[in-house]
Amino acid sequence: MTFRERLFATIRAARPVLEEPGVLVVGSEVPNLLEPGASSTLVVSQDLDIGVPVARHAAVKRQLPALLPHFEPSLDDPSVWTPRSPRLLELNFVGVDASQDPAEAYVFEDDQLPLLVFGALSLVEPGAELDIEGSRIRVPRVAGLLLEKLVTDRTGEKGDRDLLVALGLLMTAASAELDEFVGAYGRLRPDLRHAVRSNLTLLSLIDARAGMPDPRPQRAAVAQLLRRVEERGEEPR
Numbered sequence: 001m002t003f004r005e006r007l008f009a010t011i012r013a014a015r016p017v018l019e020e021p022g023v024l025v026v027g028s029e030v031p032n033l034l035e036p037g038a039s040s041t042l043v044v045s046q047d048l049d050i051g052v053p054v055a056r057h058a059a060v061k062r063q064l065p066a067l068l069p070h071f072e073p074s075l076d077d078p079s080v081w082t083p084r085s086p087r088l089l090e091l092n093f094v095g096v097d098a099s100q101d102p103a104e105a106y107v108f109e110d111d112q113l114p115l116l117v118f119g120a121l122s123l124v125e126p127g128a129e130l131d132i133e134g135s136r137i138r139v140p141r142v143a144g145l146l147l148e149k150l151v152t153d154r155t156g157e158k159g160d161r162d163l164l165v166a167l168g169l170l171m172t173a174a175s176a177e178l179d180e181f182v183g184a185y186g187r188l189r190p191d192l193r194h195a196v197r198s199n200l201t202l203l204s205l206i207d208a209r210a211g212m213p214d215p216r217p218q219r220a221a222v223a224q225l226l227r228r229v230e231e232r233g234e235e236p237r
Contacts, residue, residue: 008132009088010088014071017064025051025139026140031169049094052095057110071088098122102123102151102192105118142169142181146166167215170222
């Protein structure tokens, strides 16, 4: 079974939650879904991240029983739902709060579905609605999700994976989406702009990893994007 087949099967199984208004697919699977034909070759991780607006938490929680034939909540972390079949991917629920400071995070407490609300996800806005074999799901606008990956200060394996997700987004982005990214970057405060430039620099140097997008052929594109944001200067415009 190919990764694409597993991803599509997971989307079908999680359809009751994914089609809830306001819910977004975020994270590493977005570049896979944005490839032509959702070809899903930009594999970075083996899970599906589901962004839940805190204002929609109650509505999403009401849909959780519909997942039980295919998934079950982890005993250690009920925001993670593990598949009952190896043909499916793990589900990770994360919180989205548009009012949150991008550099901060908090826990939305709930006995059944607690959410870690990542502040950087406040930069994400709803984008295209995709039809994946009859399932209607929504992904973020590329510019915002790319910013989210590049303002997040992570190190080690997780940090490298986030950079490779950013690379996947860059590889699928249209020129207008990159223009939107540069414009949104220009409206960030200085510490977040510094984080974006630092992470783009790291991305231009990162080594290839087995089974993940190869950054080496894309270094010129990364360097060009870095030059564009550097030309914006230090102060928000």
